[in-house]
Amino acid sequence: MREKTTHLYVDSRERTLLLHGLVELKNQLIQPGRYGDCVDGLIFMEI
8 A cells, every 4th residue: 555645845944944953853863872864864855
């Protein structure tokens, strides 16, 4: 069965806020030694 796809349309300001939030999340994961690879996937998907 195929997964349901959802699209999110944002303007340039919202896109910038999302990107900064994802980078901050990655930094918070890396600080205690956890992997941030899952966040990388979202960051690259968003571009």
